[in-house]
Amino acid sequence: MFEDVPSALDGAVLDSAVLDTVFRQTEVGVHVLDRELRLVRVTGAVLAERGVAAEEVLGRPAAEAYRVFGVEVKESVLREILDGGAPLRDVPVRGRPPHDAGRLHVYSVSVYPLRAPGPDGAERPVLGLVATIVDITQRIRAQQRLGLLYEARERIGRTLDVERTAHELVEVTVPGFAGSVVVALTDAVLRGKPPELRRAGETPLLRCAAVGGSGNALADGPLPEPGAVLLPGLFGERLFGERLPDGPELAAGGARVVAPLAVRGQLLGAVVFRRPPGADPYGEDDLALVEGVTAHTATCLENALRFTREHIVMTALQSWPLRPEGETRHAVELAQRHRPGGTGAGSWFDVIALPGARVALVVGQVERPGLSSVATMGRLRTAVYSLATLDLAPHELLARLHTVTQRLAREQARARGADEPVASCTVAVHDPVTGRLELARAGASLCVAVRPDGSLDAELVEEGPLLGGEGPPFACSSHLLPEGTTLCLASSARADGGPTAARIAAALAAPDRGPHPMADDLAALLAPERVLLVARTLRLPAADVAEWEVPSELSAVARVRHAAEERVREWGLAVDPLTVELIVSELVTNAVRHGAPPVALRLLRGDAVLTVEVRDGSATAPHLRHAKAGDEGGRGLDICSTLADAWGVRYEGEGKTVWAEIVLGCSPG
Template sequence: MFEDVPPVPDGAVLDTVFRQTDVGVHVLDRKLRLVRVTGAGLVTGSVAEHLLGRPAAEAYRIFGVEVREDALREVLDGGPPLRDVLVRGRPPHETGPEHVYSVSVYPLIAPEADGAQAPPIGLVATVRDVTQRILAEQRLGLLYQARERIGRTLDVERTAHELVEVTVPGFAGSVVVALTDAVLRGKPPELRRAGETPLLRCAAVGGSGAVHADGPLPEPGAVLLPGLFGERLPEGPELVPAGPDVRLVAPLAVRGQLLGAVAFRRPPGADPYTEDDLALAEGVTAHTATCLENALRFTREHIVMTALQSWPLRPEGETRHAVEVAQRHRPGGTGAGSWFDVIPLPGARVALVVGQVERPGLSSVATMGRLRTAVYSLATLDLSPHELLARLHTVTQRLAREQGPAHDPDEPAASCTIAVHDPVTGRLEIARAGSSLCVAVRPDGSLDADLVEEGPLLGGDGPPFACASHRLPEGTTLCLASSERAGGGPSEARIAAALALPGRGPHPMADDLAALLAPERVLLVARTLRLPAGDIAEWEVPAELSAVAPVRHAAEERVRRWGLGVDPLTVELIVSELITNAVRHGAPPVALRLLRGDATLTVEVRDGAATAPHLRHAKAGDEGGRGLHICATLSDAWGVRYAAEGKTVWAEIALDAPAP
């Protein structure tokens, strides 16, 4: 059994509530007059005695608090209590900042003898000073806003403006953000040196009123030292006197590197900065400095990526007999690693290349440059498009192994489409790795979006890659573009609308299509041409040595008739050696073809054998074995390309003067 517990006197409880707690207790009668005030809060001491008996609205107006009598009467008439209503006020004769009070209002009910519920005889309001809690919540809210809103863009000046937008007007009436001259120029920030302050220029301003004690807000670009930030830049957030007012100055630094500084100033009459504000400023400026460093690093990488991706365009004169080309690159700043190329090939042919490394970034742009170089080098081997992609796949895998461990999910992977157009026959050989835009519009306006199927990515599953062969009429418009990973590319209808007008040139067509592509994509629009018949000479050669001389003399005569800037005897000797090799070591049918270009004359000998000719170095007493050596000596370039029906050995001779 518990011992009897003596009852606590009601007077002791009331005395504790009214006199010894940090909660103010205000009692109102049914006419909403203030009848008792005690404890902490707005009304204390002699002020309380002076206000007793006055209506609540009149009594609290002295403290700058407007009382809603309708809300109080609603509680008095049986409505729900008011809980945690925040009001602002200042005790009389106090010159400091306003206080924030949490007010709760409850009905005051006197107990009946029989326990029955009686109507309220008044109201009891509890008042607690929550100024510090509200200020802490505001500081946390400002810090949260800073982390959410500052650094959304990887732009140095925009980040400075975001700092101003976040801190005005909640933290300061006016703000000036200055950055070092090196940062504004996109250069790496310098390490801070004791006693030294680098050149600071205004990057962003906001708010109203004078930041200088005797002048207006500075203009962007203005030099701000000495003066605005004091004679020396503080090591951390610091209060700096500025005439009758005080500024809060904080450096923008990260890992010992100074990027800039910021000056906060509150308008006259506002609450002065406190130690808690210095801590808040340190958190905001530290986050801003990190964002500025990220933006600066991105800017430097963007400059490098732009330089890497700004490849020189091929001179249009090199391929003007094969295609009319329009090339477009829609920049976006992400460095997607997209590239295109127009590569002239022997025999007046041209290779159209469009590719893209799958992930954006500086490493992808670097990989793109290496793959583009590899494509250009492999194209000189006269490989068919699908064989070229197979070798490019090996190069991509080697690059992946160099960049990371085996089976890395982020290893380089790329898409690439290669199309080779022959203006003599009108044949188009095309192969594709990955997905990309690849369509053809014929002169009658018909659209062919199935030139070739999609193949595996380079560096992924590997060959075989999809390939196809088409014979296109002159005037067909080809459209090749790098892949659209997000949202898909333009529809076939919009492509047809841009390409199906034969009277328009490739450049206006490319302008229309480029507007439909996503940023960081490249586009090639090429209209196919045929080599004029007057620039082609062909002879069928019987598979016997006696046929070499007549064909050799016919080729010499044609070169003389064309009036080219080349020695006809040189052409005669090259033709003689190539045909002799084809008759002796090849297989019928054998044919000779001369192609007249602006800067070169191409000699091609085709036969039905797939045997590979190779350059030999004959001994002094040998009667043969010098044919290819003679051709290599007299010509500027020579090579061999293979087809299903045999091979073609070619030699190019540079012209001393342009063709008439």
């Protein structure tokens, strides 16, 4: 099939054929300039594409010829190459060609010297210049769109704040993509409430959340002010018309794009992008970019709303009311502090009044921050209150709380991606009658005591395993503290190692200062989202305590019963002496018959409660039973539970204490 092809193709004929093909058919712009920098030849396809006739440019000087193409050139640069300077390679040049004068184009231009053919190695004269011109407008715009989308994903939504996210959208798109941008959000979104599903034909109420660009960018009026209500429609008829499009939509002439901010059918707001007069109009590719940017912004707004709602819930959960001081004022002077930080660290403290004028101080923290941790904190606090009613020793209370934490972990493990909770917790029980402090600790926390003489004890109890972690046994200890000892409990200390012992001692070792100034000083040493308890121990006045040793014989019951009745009369309490006499009689009788020596009776006078306590050396648990009609005994605890307002059993190192509380009425007379 190649018999008719002349052999001269390897010479001048081949060169001529190649040049003819290039200048007639290729779409790459090839331009030839002579030594006078006149345009003498140009690719025919380029002329046709640009809508330019050959006679309009051929033979004309470069500056004049290229002006027809919409490009300005500097002849000095071309002259330098003609005189032996370095060629130009891939230099971007901008222009507005006559076939698309409303849009700026970018060309990649390369210019080389054109030399006459000659022997190899010989110096060849320069006949002119050859320039190749490629329209790279689409490639540049695609890169710009990709860069803008990348910048939007990097910069929008970093703060989890609704209004700041709207401002970030403006900052990213002005002035590179738009001359002016107006972002409007629904009134519900701006108030931190979840958006409502958009009803068909409904005109939502929006407010301007962020605006950027030139104030005169809109030919039909100035830009709205932030906070302005934008009605009718969204931004007013001059911007939006009377409806909101379901997706990015071009306005007439392409100078404006309107796009909703929506997630899963929920309308969060809308955006208007506008270019000033004379700028390139928006096209279909720009709509795709707007859709990507607004979709990312809407997702960030939804995340910000979720964070705002969670922050409100966490703040509400962690802003618990202080416990009434009247319940514990005979046991400790108390100051409580909480430094909110909005992260939902799940820190808590509790002050729980216990029978026998004792008080339990509890400080804890769920280890992982977030709303789930605050919810776990609430459940653990409820469990602590329930377990405290059982009058358990602190280490036993933590052991049962550990079981609760494990159960919560199993429940949360069923939810995909949920973290299993672990928590630290310190429980301290102070008895103002004896001055004894019982401590137990799970995990790490601040636990320090400063005695009235200024001596610091930072090793009250060792660290124990976390709740929900390795589990019991938990570290525990017992101390006999002098009155006026200052106890400091706090959830985990600062990340930088926490306050030093010297700084703690300086804040606490001041007998003339109250707990509140001390708590203020210590709170400044702790990280945000931490809680702090500062308690100064007190002793119950001796006049409010009456105690009798009881011989291990039933005949002694009557003597201590009458002594208790007489003491109640001396105190002048608003209580029926017969009620006290019956309760004392039944509890002492039960201890003498079924317990073990030593047996002791103690009465504690409080502001609102009289407490009857009977201690014996047996660890056998008394239980409430209901005697039959013919039984001679078995009614002791039943009588106590009927006459007393509360009763229970507390186990100690050796033996137990059965107690009953009688709420006092109005003072007689």
